[in-house]
Amino acid sequence: MTTSSPPASAAVAVAHPSHIAVPASGAEAIVQVLADEGVEVIFGYSGGAILPVYDAVFRHNALHPREDGGESMPLVVPANEQGAGFMAAGYARASGKVGVAIVTSGPGATNMVTPVRDSMADSIPLVVICGQVGTASIGSDAFQEAPVSNIMGACAKHVFLVTDAAQLEATVRTAFTLARSGRPGPVVVDVPKDVQNAAIDWHGSGELLLGGYRSRLRTVEQASLSDTDCAAFFAALAQARRPLIYAGGGVIAAEASTALRDFVDAFGLPVTTTLMGLGAFDTADPRALHMLGMHGTAYANYAVEDCDFVLALGARFDDRVAGVPDRFAPGAKFIAQIDIDPAEIGKVKRVDWHHVGPLTRALERLTAYGRAHAIAPQLSAWHAHVAGLKRTHAMDYDRASALIQPYAVIEALNRHTQGRAIISTGVGQHQMWAAQYFDFRAPRHWLTSGSMGTMGFGLPAAIGAQFAHPGKLVIDIDGDASIRMNIGELETVTTYGLPLKVVVLNNSGDGMVRQWQRLYFKGRFAGSDKSLHKKDFVLAAQADGFAWARRLDQPAALEATVADFLAFAGPAFLEVVIDPDAGVYPMVGPGASYAQMITGDFIASRKAAAVDEGATSHMF
């Protein structure tokens, strides 16, 4: 759109291009703050109300080339602003840095709502700059106007509407501080076009006061465990015979996985992680129980049933883990919780001991205290029990089927990647299969929309991750329905020459929805069957420039195809036609306890084991 811009400031910006090192307009101030914050890549889609900022990015890149001649802050343009948001989120999840997206007003900003809410729900740091119509036009239903501060205010960590250009520099800088501090989250800065064009005095430093937030943040960041706190924790642990760590995404956000490993090395507690916590603790470790919850491993869920002590780390007892809070970990006599967010303590489940503070420091303190007091829990019986659970209730599936089993596809990929590839997913069955059957040896290798469950997340998130790690293998495990949501981003992959690998597990529809309809709606597949849909995914990928694009429908060709697919140097697309009736097991149904978990036909259930105790492992 076109808004009337103050000619004076526009003249300033154009008349002294060589002085761009000292920003003179609002738009230049935004770009300079991004550069000062170390932003390496911007994801975004342009439009009328954000043009001054886009122009300032262009001029910044022209004046500040990287040593290799590349742009210092390249703009990556998606097919849709939602794609830009998830690229920024994928970048942030894979790198631990703040992801940055810049979009225009109105539809640009509203298309960004889903990634912003998604990032809020998964505590991912983003800074989103939105263009807005000129201050004089706000509220007039101007072209491409939307009430962004109202809309985003309900789903972001914070939103700023900057109406005074003198505040813009400090506001953008503050947005980065807010996004990455405390419990991370997305921060939106809504900038009217006249504020972008306005002449400003550059200060080069300074942030907004935000007294309330900063004082709470200081309290949390300075919090430390006293000797009394540590003594109480270890006194309770000493009473426990079957203690368990329940680790969530907070361990990854806090970069606390080394501290967690040291703690486990010192005291021997087995670890189960949430979906968001995958990679926080090496899943190949004998003390790892992989994922717990609705689709967690049977052995993790049984360990939760059997444990008598829970240490929750950066985890929030959400409904996919503690569907029935009263019956979660029913044998736990003591629950301890450490989190950076005071609002999470006891929110769902009453806890006996808690600490609000930085996780790494808290774990290091506990480890040091425990070592100094020679605390060494005797857990060999519990370790043997956990090992037995892992053996007896191992993940398994129909290995004799004539149809390609999705689990076999993930296992084949995992044999090549060995838990070292960055995996992103859409949402649904394929997401759960990937979570269950991949190994995760380190944090920030697992990118998934955990809380919001946004279909269409996988492809753009993988693109963002590939920008964060250009040399790493990045694989998007997607579903035929999820990838349709943002399929326009296939072209973004080839436009930027990204070597990422896209796998579509095609079961002709919304598999997870069908699974629920089969279980709870007598098999009436309302709106979830796509078997008559016409899309040829391989042709679609080829049309978007994928030189390697194949369909796999013969089980015998699985190993060779996967090897060829991963060995291809450039972008590659693999559609796998899988058993449409393959289900996600185990499953703890909504409203059910872990004891009522369904394990399917191929994973041993404890109920079955209990009726026939003398049976061998071949009974299934």
Added chain:
Amino acid sequence: MNHTLSILLQNEAGALVRVAGLFAARGYNIDTLTVGPTHDPSVSRLVLTVQCDEAGLGRIMQQTRKLVDVLQVAHPAAALAA
């Protein structure tokens, strides 16, 4: 039961909406609401009454404290009783 909360927040456009929106999004109806200045012109005091149980009250107070614009959340009756 009926609870009165006293909230200090930054005197900025949008701050009141965020507090009111937080209550609304969690299904709480604000029965009364008063906003006024304090001795510090950059800070407003918001006094509201809301019907909710003790557990819900604790949660919403914690959630309100997460709002960036909010300086302080108090439940004067509970403070007096304590």
